[in-house]
Amino acid sequence: MSSPPPRQCAAVLLINERGEVLLVRQAYGRQFWGLPGGIVDPGETPLGAAVREAREEVGVEVALEGVVGAYLLxxxxxxxxxxxVFAGRVLAGEPRLAAPQELSALAWCPLGEWPSPLLPDALAALEDLRAGRTGVVRTVQRHVSLHGVPL
Known part of the structure; x- marks a missing residue:
């Protein structure tokens, strides 16, 4: 008997005209920082999930322009x-806290100067972006803790 496929999540990496990356802070748990994104719903594609999550979480319409990476956490x-994690650009709207029950803060951060704690997929994508890598496919080992349990 084979194991079920891993659960999927999708996020969008947005960069402004100053070269800063949009990061959001969870309003629950350890309040990790990450990229706008979330779980891929049944029947939804990762691309669709990334666009939906950007709209729901930060109130913007985005165009996805490429794949930063696919990370098996x-x-x-x-x-x-x-x-x-998809590279994207804002088509309409200004990023804001559109889902205060999910997010407590958002910030435009210079590349390499991101807050902590950072979700493992966001950290991997930011490291790859900083190194000039796109289209990355790799496994990421979790080394952070959520409620005292490693993530």
């Missing part, structure tokens, strides 16, 4: 998650 005693 493993370890830490949690189920594997397949995370897709």
């Amino acid at each position: 493993q370890g830490g005693g949690w189920p594997d998650i397949q995370a897709y």
